Amino acid sequence: MLLINQLSKQTSIPIHTIRFYEKTGLFQGKKNPEKKSNNYNYYDEETIEKLELIGAAKMIGFTLAEIKELIEVWYSKQISKKDKIEILNQKAASIDEKIKQLKQVKKQIDLFIKEVEEFDC
Amino acid sequence: MLLINQLSKQTSIPIHTIRFYEKTGLFQGKKNPEKKSNNYNYYDEETIEKLELIGAAKMIGFTLAEIKELIEVWYSKQISKKDKIEILNQKAASIDEKIKQLKQVKKQIDLFIKEVEEFDC
């Protein structure tokens, strides 16, 4: 179990940002019941996974609200198999859509580069 | 030449947003020198193009600052061919990078869907 400082170092995510994510409900640290003198939060390996997922999902344009939903599906034991698969398929589809859009714009930029190379002398 | 209302209708971008983009420096309307009684802004076809570019670039996660740079390259007559190509290549590379990341996450989600389908009964 890691303290927030270690967690930050292992994920390269600033402490303040981690706290912000925690407050947003993306995950929760656990208090140590044996140590009642402090109320430090302890984080498990799953939290590292979650932070990595957050990083990846953010990079591709998901909002924290969407990521929260994704995490809930990913780790929930309560959500039915059917619902899980549906939400995951939705996310997968939205990623495909984004890839399509990116390729479209890439093509346009490549064309424009050619244009510049040939005519704009 | 279009007034802002027409521009908004043709691009499906709200008037307020168009004004915001203009204030941000993504493009500029022109005053009509023959009509000195008002100071309405008139927009040309190029502005429609630019707004479409903004829409596409935003969709793939470019910030307005990046888009501004892209538009400046796209339409500037002052920037050298070499610089234009360099900036465009940078944007193209960042799109490739994003596509790579998206594919990565897509793969992870697909794997997880399989996992859920097989084991989480």
Add this chain to the structure above:
DNA sequence: GGCAACATTAGACTATACTTCATACTTCAT
């Protein structure tokens, strides 16, 4: 000439995602 529909500006307000600050407590090395 009067009224609806459109235009402009400045400024206030919102949401998202942080980021910093202030205060106060805890742990650890010397």
Add this chain to the structure above:
DNA sequence: ATGAAGTATGAAGTATAGTCTAATGTTGCC
């Protein structure tokens, strides 16, 4: 035991990207 470093909490501040309001002026049509 004391000071540096780490932790918690709440609240304020920042940046980006809008979105809305108010006050005021303009145009077009009956």
